[in-house]
Amino acid sequence: MNLQRKLEILADAAKYDASCASSGTELRDSRDGKGLGSTAPGMGICHSYAPDGRCISLLKVLLTNACNYDCLYCVNRASSNVPRARFTIDEVVRLTIDFYRRNYIEGLFLSSGIIRSADYTMEQVVAVARKLREEHRFRGYIHLKTIPEANDDLITEAGKYADRLSINIEMPEEDSLAKLAPEKDVRAIRRTMGRLRLKLDEAKEAKKADATARVRAPRFAPAGQTTQMIVGADAASDQTILSTSANLYGSYSLKRVYYSAFSPIPDASRALPLSAPPLMREHRLYQADWLMRFYGFDISEIVDATNPMLPLDIDPKLAWALRHRDRFPLDINRASREELLRVPGFGAKAVERILSARRYTSIRAADLSRLHVPRNKALPFIVLADHRPSPKVLESMTLAKQLKPKAMQLGFGF
Amino acid sequence: MTRHIILDSETDFDGWRRAARALALNNVAPHDVVWRTSGNEPDLFTPAAAVLPDGPLVSTFNVPAQFIELSQASILHRDPQRFALLYRLLWRLRMNHDLLDIATDQDVIRIRDMVRAVRRDEHKMHAFVRFREIGRERDTHFIAWFEPEHHIVELAAPFFMRRFADMNWSILTPDICAHWNDDRLSFTPGVSRDEAPTEDRLEKVWRSYYASIFNPARLKVKAMQTEMPKKYWPNLPEASLVKSLIANAGRVSSEMIAAEATAPRKPQQREQPMARQPSAHDSLSSLREKAADCRACPLWKDATQTVFGEGPAHAQVMLVGEQPGDKEDLAGKPFVGPAGQMLDRALKEAGIDRTKVYVTNAVKHFKFVPRGKIRLHQKPNTAEIRACRPWYERELAVVNPALVVAMGSTAAQSVFGKITPINKSRGRLIDMKDGRKALVTVHPSYLLRLPDEDARAREYERFVDDLKIAATQMQRDRAA
Numbered sequence: 088m089n090l091q092r093k094l095e096i097l098a099d100a101a102k103y104d105a106s107c108a109s110s111g112t113e114l115r116d117s118r119d120g121k122g123l124g125s126t127a128p129g130m131g132i133c134h135s136y137a138p139d140g141r142c143i144s145l146l147k148v149l150l151t152n153a154c155n156y157d158c159l160y161c162v163n164r165a166s167s168n169v170p171r172a173r174f175t176i177d178e179v180v181r182l183t184i185d186f187y188r189r190n191y192i193e194g195l196f197l198s199s200g201i202i203r204s205a206d207y208t209m210e211q212v213v214a215v216a217r218k219l220r221e222e223h224r225f226r227g228y229i230h231l232k233t234i235p236e237a238n239d240d241l242i243t244e245a246g247k248y249a250d251r252l253s254i255n256i257e258m259p260e261e262d263s264l265a266k267l268a269p270e271k272d273v274r275a276i277r278r279t280m281g282r283l284r285l286k287l288d289e290a291k292e293a294k295k296a297d298a299t300a301r302v303r304a305p306r307f308a309p310a311g312q313t314t315q316m317i318v319g320a321d322a323a324s325d326q327t328i329l330s331t332s333a334n335l336y337g338s339y340s341l342k343r344v345y346y347s348a349f350s351p352i353p354d355a356s357r358a359l360p361l362s363a364p365p366l367m368r369e370h371r372l373y374q375a376d377w378l379m380r381f382y383g384f385d386i387s388e389i390v391d392a393t394n395p396m397l398p399l400d401i402d403p404k405l406a407w408a409l410r411h412r413d414r415f416p417l418d419i420n421r422a423s424r425e426e427l428l429r430v431p432g433f434g435a436k437a438v439e440r441i442l443s444a445r446r447y448t449s450i451r452a453a454d455l456s457r458l459h460v461p462r463n464k465a466l467p468f469i470v471l472a473d474h475r476p477s478p479k480v481l482e483s484m485t486l487a488k489q490l491k492p493k494a495m496q497l498g499f500g501f
Numbered sequence: 502m503t504r505h506i507i508l509d510s511e512t513d514f515d516g517w518r519r520a521a522r523a524l525a526l527n528n529v530a531p532h533d534v535v536w537r538t539s540g541n542e543p544d545l546f547t548p549a550a551a552v553l554p555d556g557p558l559v560s561t562f563n564v565p566a567q568f569i570e571l572s573q574a575s576i577l578h579r580d581p582q583r584f585a586l587l588y589r590l591l592w593r594l595r596m597n598h599d600l601l602d603i604a605t606d607q608d609v610i611r612i613r614d615m616v617r618a619v620r621r622d623e624h625k626m627h628a629f630v631r632f633r634e635i636g637r638e639r640d641t642h643f644i645a646w647f648e649p650e651h652h653i654v655e656l657a658a659p660f661f662m663r664r665f666a667d668m669n670w671s672i673l674t675p676d677i678c679a680h681w682n683d684d685r686l687s688f689t690p691g692v693s694r695d696e697a698p699t700e701d702r703l704e705k706v707w708r709s710y711y712a713s714i715f716n717p718a719r720l721k722v723k724a725m726q727t728e729m730p731k732k733y734w735p736n737l738p739e740a741s742l743v744k745s746l747i748a749n750a751g752r753v754s755s756e757m758i759a760a761e762a763t764a765p766r767k768p769q770q771r772e773q774p775m776a777r778q779p780s781a782h783d784s785l786s787s788l789r790e791k792a793a794d795c796r797a798c799p800l801w802k803d804a805t806q807t808v809f810g811e812g813p814a815h816a817q818v819m820l821v822g823e824q825p826g827d828k829e830d831l832a833g834k835p836f837v838g839p840a841g842q843m844l845d846r847a848l849k850e851a852g853i854d855r856t857k858v859y860v861t862n863a864v865k866h867f868k869f870v871p872r873g874k875i876r877l878h879q880k881p882n883t884a885e886i887r888a889c890r891p892w893y894e895r896e897l898a899v900v901n902p903a904l905v906v907a908m909g910s911t912a913a914q915s916v917f918g919k920i921t922p923i924n925k926s927r928g929r930l931i932d933m934k935d936g937r938k939a940l941v942t943v944h945p946s947y948l949l950r951l952p953d954e955d956a957r958a959r960e961y962e963r964f965v966d967d968l969k970i971a972a973t974q975m976q977r978d979r980a981a
Contacts (some may be wrong), residue, residue: 090706091705091706091709094706094709094710094713095709095710095712096713098710098713098714099713099714101714102713102714102715102716103716116663116664116666117663117664117665117666117667118662118663118666119666120666120667120684121667122667123664123667123668124664125660125663125664127627132624132627132628133628133728134628134629135628135629135711135729135737135739136724136725136728136729137711137714137715137716137725137746138720138721138722138725138743138746138747138750139715139716139717139719139720139721139725140719140721140722140723140724140725140728141716141721143711143714146710147714165766166765166766167765167766168763168764168766182706185703185706186703186707186710188632188634188643188665188668189631189632189633189634189643189701189703189707190630190631190632190645190661191631191703191707261802274793274794274806277805277806278805278806278833280805281805281806281830281831281832281833282831284831285828285831285832333871334803334871336871336873336874337869337871337872337873337874337876338830338831338871338876339831340874348719350716350718350719351718351754351757351758352757353757353760354760354763355757355758355760356762357762361757361758362758363718363754363758364718364719366719380873440604441604443602443603443604444603444604444605446599446602447599447602447603448605450605451605454605457604457605457610458604458605
């Protein structure tokens, strides 16, 4: 099989993993002329975008799509009839370097089907990273998938070469994982996330001590660990999904939980819903995730036993505000940062701009668009120097209806 | 009187700064200045020297550091109004030093928008430059053609130098070209597109990667175009596929949905887990294995793992704590976090070797609530203590220690089978029905929580004193 055909099969096999970021790692470059590559500060670089709106930052491939496991939701499950291929270690290394030199990519995201054993598979994945770093002195970004049961030395070595490691939790609940992915063991997944967290903490501590003692700290995945949950393959509610996220963020200091709408795949299993992926639900979950992490919301404020699902027609912050109309209208020229972050339509950046500007001038209705705040969404909830919503507006039962967007917005890029 | 200022180039920040400073110090109002770049002079043009106001520049003035950053970046914008806008801002800044913080001011908004556009263009250049390789091995050169929206080539070039220092490369643009040859960065005047190579051997492979990584079941064309606007497409080898990928997406994904189920590739041969022979007697390792799957209470759900006891199988002393904490939950071992360190210190001081004692917890899963990036410890309730007690009982039966040390109220509740106040029971050996002795003391994490340093020292002493009772008992047992 030629390289191009292998690449087609093994990229097709990798695309259901939503993670693609090249962000959050240490700064490296090759000014010394002894290596290839650098890392981008801040958010990373997306070198291209596919028509699915997803960024292409890394060469995202599997080492092989042969797999011992038979996870029903997965394109590579053992019982699927998709064509199989396997890269040699050198082929992946060569492809990464060739793409990188042409500025197509930031680096490599390598995963693999489980072949022979967890340790064998992990060893193969690590071997690619080792060769890139040690032989080719590659200084670009490397993201490696971690195989849960792999032994500790392999994981330590993976962290030495990789910028980011990830293990997918796949399902929000253990029951569905047991049903859909019988060979996967959520306990092993969690134990390994725990192992990664301990190693990440250790490396961070060592780095802190590094400043005083002149010993080089052991390197371990400076861009941390992430995971992915599949949305819509089982019956889990948004409340279940978000509490699993909250648990994972708190337990394993994850950089990100990716939500991946379950999507039709070639040669799909008939045991799962075969329909268009729930993209809007996925979008709302990301918004709720953001509210919990950056806007000071507790999960119980976003979903609870009576509202276990996020509304699809309005965003979760607006939904919260409509349920808590007694807290509004809020005087924008006086409110605290915490309060401002809860106003529908106010992003974190807009809040900072408001806080800074109102020290010198009072905010007026005309300023909203200059602050990139959607006027219609925010105005019913706020008091400005020249605006006060009539009490009737907030009390109105039709307010929710008025604020619903006219058309479905699907344009949400990641 | 209108003054004409001629700058050396489109990116002549120093020239703008010199002129603006002189103009401001001479109180020349913004509407009296016309800014041009060399080559775009008005017809009846007076030499630059003559238009700058005469007289020595005696006074100086300060601008916020932020203004320097903003002006350096915005001067790279293609808008011909930028020099005048910057001078007006400078003029207004002298009267209002805080002007840049007023995010609602029209001039501030305009300048910030310009800076954002320049930064974005720079970022997109980092992303969308595509090199093509020419020449043979050992003598290759990578060449790219790019059309930036703003004057950002000099700004963006160092990025490519840091990244591709080990290869020779050129980025050709209509305004200016950047080159990295023999470890030297240089710039030459702009060229036409014809100067750039038209293909590369890897582009076919790259295009097939692009087509394969696209998921036709989730079409979001708008999201793609927001981040990768059409103006960049002519220089992206993969962009030629976009149209056909979009056109076929609906068909491909509905075919995936409509396709007949195929017969599974091979019979479902799943390895059956080996049935273990149930042993008549518990050993510590078999207990540990069984406990790993324990679901006697709901705590297993949120925790990482069961944290079982640890220590010699026939230790003289068994230490019982409350429950694993954050660190213990991650590591799967009891007393390895801050409370464990406190315990180690106290044991050492009391003369007890930790490796000689068996250490366990009354409840073997971590109970907590997540709060952002941390987990807040929650005290286990009676039902959870009861649900977990059989594990303690079986550990006790296997290890068979002469003395059990209950640390804290949860441990005491488990050891005695009922709520047992610490302060009334601590500091003395208590005879148990099964012939063992028990000792009650505080949990080491209690010491960590005391806010007052004196109290902490005092309570630590008491804790060590309690452990010394255990040490003495161990010696007595050994002697007997």
